[in-house]
Amino acid sequence: QYNSKDKILLIGEGNFSFARSLCENYLDEGAENLVATCYDTEQVLYEKYGDEAKDNIALVREFGGTVLFEVDGTDMPKEVKKNRYTKIVFNFPHAGLGIKDQDRNIVANQKLLNGFFDAAEPLLTTAAKDEIPANKSESRQVEENVVPDGEIHVTLKTCTPYNLWGVKSLVKAKGVLAVRGTAPFFADDFPGYEHRR
Numbered sequence: 045q046y047n048s049k050d051k052i053l054l055i056g057e058g059n060f061s062f063a064r065s066l067c068e069n070y071l072d073e074g075a076e077n078l079v080a081t082c083y084d085t086e087q088v089l090y091e092k093y094g095d096e097a098k099d100n101i102a103l104v105r106e107f108g109g110t111v112l113f114e115v116d117g118t119d120m121p122k123e124v125k126k127n128r129y130t131k132i133v134f135n136f137p138h139a140g141l142g143i144k145d146q147d148r149n150i151v152a153n154q155k156l157l158n159g160f161f162d163a164a165e166p167l168l169t170t171a172a173k174d175e176i177p178a179n180k181s182e183s184r185q186v187e188e189n190v191v192p193d194g195e196i197h198v199t200l201k202t203c204t205p206y207n208l209w210g211v212k213s214l215v216k217a218k219g220v221l222a223v224r225g226t227a228p229f230f231a232d233d234f235p236g237y238e239h240r241r
Contacts, residue, residue, distance in 0.1 A: 045233075048073035051127060051194075053167065054080040055117040055134040055160065058240030059093040060100035062135055065234040067107040075109035079124060086113045093240065118159030125167065128194070132164045135199040135229075136239055150208050157211060161196065161218055168194030192220065199229045 046052065048071045054063055063080035071078060082089055089097050101111050112123055117134060137160065139152040171193035200206045215221050231237055 046070040046131065048075070048077065050131050051077045051129045051169065052079070053124065053127075053129040053132045053164075054078070055115070055132065055164075056137055057082045057135075059089075059097045059238065060104060060111065061096070061236055061238045061240070062133075062234060063104045063109060063111075064100040065237040067104055067109060069235055071107060071109075075104060075107035078104070078107075078109035079112065079127070079129075080104055080109055081112045081115035081117075081124065083116065084113065089113065118156065118163050120163050120167065127167070128169045129167055130169050130194045131197060132167060132194065133197045133199075134160055134164075135197075136201070137198065146205050146208075150205055153205075153209050154214060157198070157209065157214055160198075161215065161221060164196050165192060165218065165220055168192035168196070170194075195224070196221065 046066055052066070054066075057063055057080050060080055060082070063078065066078065067075045084092065104111055110123075112121070115121060115124060117137070137153070137156060139149075139156045141149075141152050143149040143152055169192070198211060200209070200211065212223050215223050231239070
């Protein structure tokens with residue numbers, strides 16, 4: 045699933061316990077290819093999560109990972125855009141707007157996911173769609189011949205309202221992206237991970 049050879053971008057980390065779990069359980073050769081981000085400022089993050097976040101971040105950095113604050117998953121900063129990733133992960137995304145009206149809540153979260161997919165797709169590693177022609181007289185451009193081969197992982201609860209967000213439909217509407225499949229998320233596969241907002 046994840047290993048040290050992967051170039052991993054984590055979006056929307058809460059207390060960075062998922063990043064820590066990856067480091068301790070999957071990235072046995074180091075986390076130099078891991079970039080873990082959160083939306084909050086460093087100060088706000090520490091106010092929310094205190095020492096647990098500080099400890100998790102310290103461990104991620106000790107493993108060689110990069111930690112970035114104030115990253116909007118719909119508008120990636122230059123520090124994130126300079127790399128290409130084999131796996132971009134957004135666990136339990138939520139717009140967090142406190143909207144009580146379910147329909148408006150669904151639309152707000154679909155907008156978040158659409159923005160995330162738009163921002164993430166160009167950051168995926170690519171592979172040749174067909175063999176790239178050696179003959180320069182061929183009319184095909186190399187740029188037209190490349191497709192993403194990296195993966196975007198989005199983890200959601202399967203209950204209402206999350207199942208009404210229509211994630212598969214959002215992905216299909218993007219054209220370039222495709223749903224390869226769905227799989228259950230087992231927190232036990234990531235010892236130490238704690239879902240946090």
